[in-house]
Amino acid sequence: MDKRVLFDFEITFTNGGGLQGQEFRLDIDNDDISDEELAKYIVRDMRLLMVDEVRILNKRIISEKHKRKSPDEDIVK
Structure with missing residues (x-):
């Protein structure tokens, strides 16, 4: 299952x-992501x-399916 971060x-x-x-959601490639990343x-x-501070x-x-297409899916064949 795909991983996303909710924050x-x-x-x-x-x-x-x-x-x-x-409650912003972003797709991530791994099982975790640091606050800095x-x-x-x-x-x-x-x-x-x-930007001053985040x-x-x-x-x-x-665990939720990724919403964003991968860069490969944007290529028109």
């Missing part, structure tokens, strides 16, 4: 403001700039 997050920006997410994943995937809250790993 809340808070992001603050160096130029002010912030972003929050509750998860924070980097969110920033990269959402293409965020000027706080990961209420993280848990769940």
Whole structure:
């Protein structure tokens, strides 16, 4: 079964403001992911700039089918 991470997050920006997410889900390749890796994943995937701090809250790993297509599935044959 595929693994996903379910979590809340808070992001603050160096130029002010912030972003929050509750019960956010992301596909993961392994059985676990560190908070640091998860924070980097969110920033990269959402293409965020000027990030000051990312706080990961209420993280848990769940067994659930991945929702995102793999890069190979996007190739038109």
